[in-house]
Amino acid sequence: MTRITIYNEFVHEQTDEAVREVYPQGIHEAIASFLRGDDVQVRCFTLDTVEGITDEVLDSTDVMIWWGHLRHHLVPDEVAQRVKDAVNKGMGIIFLHSGHHSKPFRLLMGTSCNLTWREDGDMERIWNVCPSHPIAQGIGRYFELPHVETYGEPFGIPQPDEVVFIGWYEGGEVFRSGCTFHRENGRIFYFQPGHETFPIFYDPNVQTIIRNAVAWAKPVYRIPVLEAPHVVRPGQE
Amino acid sequence: MTRITIYNEFVHEQTDEAVREVYPQGIHEAIASFLRGDDVQVRCFTLDTVEGITDEVLDSTDVMIWWGHLRHHLVPDEVAQRVKDAVNKGMGIIFLHSGHHSKPFRLLMGTSCNLTWREDGDMERIWNVCPSHPIAQGIGRYFELPHVETYGEPFGIPQPDEVVFIGWYEGGEVFRSGCTFHRENGRIFYFQPGHETFPIFYDPNVQTIIRNAVAWAKPVYRIPVLEAPHVVRPGQE
Amino acid sequence: MTRITIYNEFVHEQTDEAVREVYPQGIHEAIASFLRGDDVQVRCFTLDTVEGITDEVLDSTDVMIWWGHLRHHLVPDEVAQRVKDAVNKGMGIIFLHSGHHSKPFRLLMGTSCNLTWREDGDMERIWNVCPSHPIAQGIGRYFELPHVETYGEPFGIPQPDEVVFIGWYEGGEVFRSGCTFHRENGRIFYFQPGHETFPIFYDPNVQTIIRNAVAWAKPVYRIPVLEAPHVVRPGQE
Amino acid sequence: MTRITIYNEFVHEQTDEAVREVYPQGIHEAIASFLRGDDVQVRCFTLDTVEGITDEVLDSTDVMIWWGHLRHHLVPDEVAQRVKDAVNKGMGIIFLHSGHHSKPFRLLMGTSCNLTWREDGDMERIWNVCPSHPIAQGIGRYFELPHVETYGEPFGIPQPDEVVFIGWYEGGEVFRSGCTFHRENGRIFYFQPGHETFPIFYDPNVQTIIRNAVAWAKPVYRIPVLEAPHVVRPGQE
Numbered sequence: 015m016t017r018i019t020i021y022n023e024f025v026h027e028q029t030d031e032a033v034r035e036v037y038p039q040g041i042h043e044a045i046a047s048f049l050r051g052d053d054v055q056v057r058c059f060t061l062d063t064v065e066g067i068t069d070e071v072l073d074s075t076d077v078m079i080w081w082g083h084l085r086h087h088l089v090p091d092e093v094a095q096r097v098k099d100a101v102n103k104g105m106g107i108i109f110l111h112s113g114h115h116s117k118p119f120r121l122l123m124g125t126s127c128n129l130t131w132r133e134d135g136d137m138e139r140i141w142n143v144c145p146s147h148p149i150a151q152g153i154g155r156y157f158e159l160p161h162v163e164t165y166g167e168p169f170g171i172p173q174p175d176e177v178v179f180i181g182w183y184e185g186g187e188v189f190r191s192g193c194t195f196h197r198e199n200g201r202i203f204y205f206q207p208g209h210e211t212f213p214i215f216y217d218p219n220v221q222t223i224i225r226n227a228v229a230w231a232k233p234v235y236r237i238p239v240l241e242a243p244h245v246v247r248p249g250q251e
Numbered sequence: 252m253t254r255i256t257i258y259n260e261f262v263h264e265q266t267d268e269a270v271r272e273v274y275p276q277g278i279h280e281a282i283a284s285f286l287r288g289d290d291v292q293v294r295c296f297t298l299d300t301v302e303g304i305t306d307e308v309l310d311s312t313d314v315m316i317w318w319g320h321l322r323h324h325l326v327p328d329e330v331a332q333r334v335k336d337a338v339n340k341g342m343g344i345i346f347l348h349s350g351h352h353s354k355p356f357r358l359l360m361g362t363s364c365n366l367t368w369r370e371d372g373d374m375e376r377i378w379n380v381c382p383s384h385p386i387a388q389g390i391g392r393y394f395e396l397p398h399v400e401t402y403g404e405p406f407g408i409p410q411p412d413e414v415v416f417i418g419w420y421e422g423g424e425v426f427r428s429g430c431t432f433h434r435e436n437g438r439i440f441y442f443q444p445g446h447e448t449f450p451i452f453y454d455p456n457v458q459t460i461i462r463n464a465v466a467w468a469k470p471v472y473r474i475p476v477l478e479a480p481h482v483v484r485p486g487q488e
Numbered sequence: 489m490t491r492i493t494i495y496n497e498f499v500h501e502q503t504d505e506a507v508r509e510v511y512p513q514g515i516h517e518a519i520a521s522f523l524r525g526d527d528v529q530v531r532c533f534t535l536d537t538v539e540g541i542t543d544e545v546l547d548s549t550d551v552m553i554w555w556g557h558l559r560h561h562l563v564p565d566e567v568a569q570r571v572k573d574a575v576n577k578g579m580g581i582i583f584l585h586s587g588h589h590s591k592p593f594r595l596l597m598g599t600s601c602n603l604t605w606r607e608d609g610d611m612e613r614i615w616n617v618c619p620s621h622p623i624a625q626g627i628g629r630y631f632e633l634p635h636v637e638t639y640g641e642p643f644g645i646p647q648p649d650e651v652v653f654i655g656w657y658e659g660g661e662v663f664r665s666g667c668t669f670h671r672e673n674g675r676i677f678y679f680q681p682g683h684e685t686f687p688i689f690y691d692p693n694v695q696t697i698i699r700n701a702v703a704w705a706k707p708v709y710r711i712p713v714l715e716a717p718h719v720v721r722p723g724q725e
Numbered sequence: 726m727t728r729i730t731i732y733n734e735f736v737h738e739q740t741d742e743a744v745r746e747v748y749p750q751g752i753h754e755a756i757a758s759f760l761r762g763d764d765v766q767v768r769c770f771t772l773d774t775v776e777g778i779t780d781e782v783l784d785s786t787d788v789m790i791w792w793g794h795l796r797h798h799l800v801p802d803e804v805a806q807r808v809k810d811a812v813n814k815g816m817g818i819i820f821l822h823s824g825h826h827s828k829p830f831r832l833l834m835g836t837s838c839n840l841t842w843r844e845d846g847d848m849e850r851i852w853n854v855c856p857s858h859p860i861a862q863g864i865g866r867y868f869e870l871p872h873v874e875t876y877g878e879p880f881g882i883p884q885p886d887e888v889v890f891i892g893w894y895e896g897g898e899v900f901r902s903g904c905t906f907h908r909e910n911g912r913i914f915y916f917q918p919g920h921e922t923f924p925i926f927y928d929p930n931v932q933t934i935i936r937n938a939v940a941w942a943k944p945v946y947r948i949p950v951l952e953a954p955h956v957v958r959p960g961q962e
């Protein structure tokens with residue numbers, strides 16, 4: 015059993031007709047629908063219900079998926095801190111697209127997570143830089159997304175543990191579009207595609223990558239985190 | 252010219268006679284006194300003056316040194332955030348001993364930074380794991396500190412970029428006592444020794460390491476951080 | 489099904505009575521006996537049969553285990569190269585103890601793999617530095633081996649991807665006793681314990697770690713390695 | 726004083742008129758001429774004199790620069806091994822362009838170092854991914870080379886310590902065009918540009934990068950490498 019919790023801001027879909035046409039049920043439902051299965055349980059939260067992301071929810075989550083864009087600042091600091099702590103304790107997490115500027119991602123990275131961007135509907139060709147990585151299983155040398163928002167380097171992150179995908183944009187940029195990180199006991203995957211105005215979450219390669227990333231980020235087992243305890247000499251416990 | 256800013260909590264030295272005897276002018280002065288020189292300018296801040304660590308101070312600092320222990324929670328969040336941002340922009344920083352639980356270190360690491368500890372006055376033998384590293388210059392295969400506070404693994408940090416020193420404690424623990432990290436444009440060194448009740452900052456090897464770390468962490472040059480700017484296609488600027 | 493291939497030099501056990509008493513069937517059989525199972529197939533090679541480690545054998549191996557000590561130089565260069573190539577293509581490999589100086593390990597590391605050593609029968613306390621790592625599953629804060637050969641830092645390896653275990657020796661050394669590396673498509677685990685004169689491979693913690701390491705190093709899937717092919721523009725294939 | 730040793734195969738320039746026109750004195754002289762200075766001593770070797778790269782030469786070299794293409798296999802194994810050993814001991818090294826398939830680079834990486842390639846005279850736009858890195862000093866957000874040989878991912882290397890530059894090719898590929906590695910005591914920089922038929926080594930950005938890389942790779946100090954010595958307990962030496 016894999017227990018997934020999706021956070022989607024769910025603002026664009028309600029305020030922008032063009033976005034609603036692409037994701038009538040919201041981005042969270044688009045993602046949930048290709049993940050749900052006999053062995054996979056999915057819960058969804060949106061900005062309206064973000065306070066519901068409690069410790070209890072996080073403790074019973076194997077992998078979280080985070081999509082946000084316009085309202086990062088409205089996610090309460092305590093919720094962001096809770097998510098960070100849950101990752102430190104072992105929960106996996108996947109940040110999608112504009113989630114690069116979300117509070118939990120910034121807390122986990124320790125950097126600005128800045129980048130450059132433009133919206134010209136460029137084609138992105140995503141190169142498979144690490145073809146034997148579990149997240150790249152089933153992906154060829156590259157695949158293409160006909161229209162994306164363009165992100166450009168430098169991406170203000172620490173050197174990733176693994177760069178799995180690098181994006182090539184027809185307008186001339188490159189971007190480390192798929193990166194892994196570890197933070198204490200938890201695994202993190204950042205994935206660049208996912209702009210709200212394009213049907214990116216219906217793309218089979220994107221779906222394969224997100225499915226793979228869930229399997230990769232799921233903790234093998236959980237251990238209690240030590241909280242700076244006073245100890246006695248080994249052998250004298 | 253190297254411009255150093257030291258933060259020392261400066262509580263133990265005023266409240267605990269045993270600590271005052273070791274560091275009558277405070278830990279900050281003990282550190283400043285072996286760093287100051289014709290080409291090195293040192294400013295000091297303590298918990299009482301911590302609000303003075305402004306953006307102006309940080310912008311004119313090459314390397315910060317941070318010692319704190321009992322009063323981490325009294326350092327204002329805005330100061331901690333300012334220090335983190337300064338590191339992201341390129342300022343170097345050295346965290347000493349119990350600074351592992353300081354707000355800026357935790358913000359930069361993205362983890363709990365927990366560890367185990369005991370105070371039995373153990374001898375620590377510090378092994379030089381990375382002997383050609385600039386921070387290890389002048390250090391032999393190992394050196395010994397006769398009495399330290401013992402820190403034990405697991406140390407809740409991301410895998411460091413480089414483990415430079417590993418400590419062996421006579422009571423049976425090991426610890427990654429010297430670690431480097433990069434966060435965006437800034438370099439970070441964590442160094443385990445430095446307990447307030449022992450004269451560790453008078454030890455010549457410790458002084459050599461801190462001097463080396465300052466030289467290593469000093470930015471080669473500073474660049475403005477991009478703040479997620481909208482851009483046009485390359486070639487059309 | 490997991491297909492394991494063990495190489496054990498198998499010289500000590502035939503020439504040294506004390507070693508034969510500990511490992512009467514050879515170190516390879518001691519290891520094979522706790523790995524074999526319904527779902528695990530084990531093949532063994534020794535120095536006498538080392539030429540049998542052909543490409544066919546390696547292509548049908550998920551994880552290799554390598555133990556050697558006195559006769560590294562008698563392993564043919566072509567065999568060492570074949571093993572390195574197989575790792576690059578995705579085969580997992582575990583190097584035990586004095587395998588640090590074997591030809592395949594040195595080829596994969598690109599370094600000297602030197603260390604210091606002494607044989608005083610020290611106790612080693614092995615600290616679990618990365619407790620949520622798949623290789624550490626089932627291991628507590630630390631465990632002890634009553635008598636080992638002591639290895640000391642600096643260990644002439646690149647900074648590992650992950651330091652999972654650090655050893656503390658009663659005589660005063662530390663050692664990065666459990667380290668992971670990736671080389672192209674293959675995963676590598678180095679584990680320090682395993683001296684021939686001590687019954688280390690009968691220790692339950694050691695067996696757990698080797699079993700875990702096999703599961704971790706087994707490739708998720710195999711991909712053909714590109715051999716610097718000439719290509720045409722993407723989209724024109 | 727910085728002591729540089731350049732190896733250039735020097736075959737193309739003698740056998741191919743088009744290459745001779747670009748580099749009439751050979752690629753080594755083109756590189757040497759922008760590096761030489763009051764404080765910089767440069768020695769050059771070519772395939773004809775490659776045996777002259779002795780331990781004495783390497784011991785008195787701070788940074789080596791390696792360009793080869795057609796005749797990697799004619800570089801004697803002993804010379805390649807000597808270069809690798811010198812890097813392990815602390816010598817810096819820069820591999821240019823097709824040097825990715827040279828014997829010393831492969832020995833240092835432990836991988837195939839394969840990639841894909843095509844020669845269509847594409848423009849390469851080189852993005853500065855790590856703008857505060859010493860090797861990137863003086864380089865803007867990106868720069869362009871009007872005609873290069875195209876290299877494509879996956880590049881069969883271990884995850885680099887730092888990806889400093891990523892190349893965007895007008896024909897559609899990306900490549901990790903500037904990467905750093907450490908191997909024991911030595912620093913390594915790989916740089917993609919440098920095809921023999923284009924005047925790449927006259928480009929001011931390329932020259933800046935190579936000059937920066939020399940400064941970065943130069944060892945801070947040299948230490949003797951331990952050769953697996955038998956030792957006594959610490960404190961009993």
